Amino acid sequence: MITVKEVRALALSFPEVREEPHFDRASFRVRGRIFATIAPDEKSGMLKLDLDAHEALLAAEPGTFFSFGGFSRNGATGVRFARVKKQLFRELLGEAWRTVAPKGLVASTPKEVDRDPKARPSRRSKG
Numbered sequence: 001m002i003t004v005k006e007v008r009a010l011a012l013s014f015p016e017v018r019e020e021p022h023f024d025r026a027s028f029r030v031r032g033r034i035f036a037t038i039a040p041d042e043k044s045g046m047l048k049l050d051l052d053a054h055e056a057l058l059a060a061e062p063g064t065f066f067s068f069g070g071f072s073r074n075g076a077t078g079v080r081f082a083r084v085k086k087q088l089f090r091e092l093l094g095e096a097w098r099t100v101a102p103k104g105l106v107a108s109t110p111k112e113v114d115r116d117p118k119a120r121p122s123r124r125s126k127g
Helices: 004-012 051-060 069-074 086-100 103-107
Strands: 017-022 025-030 033-038 044-048 065-067 076-080
Touching: 004 017, 004 025, 004 033, 004 086, 033 086, 044 086, 051 065, 051 076, 051 086, 069 076, 076 086
Parallel strands: none
Antiparallel strands: 017 025, 025 033, 033 044, 044 076, 065 076
């Protein structure tokens, strides 16, 4: 299980991430591109993963991960926070960030940032 507070802290720990509204959801973006969201009820969210990871997670843990319908063809993978293991979520969040972040930014970011939310200061957008 992971809490919304932990999801937010982890997402904001990645370089150049900002939290911004996306319709009725909180979204986490790197240079304007969404890599994760939190649903309004704060019980689930979305991670932007590659299609292979998306399909593997849906097959392996259908109670934890779910499809976003047509958006899933772009890697949108639903996750139930009460069911996902923290370490797995942390790793998947890192994959989601790397999926949308510019290649140069990914190359200049130490891999340890994925595992340690204190590795970078968190930032929130204004408004």
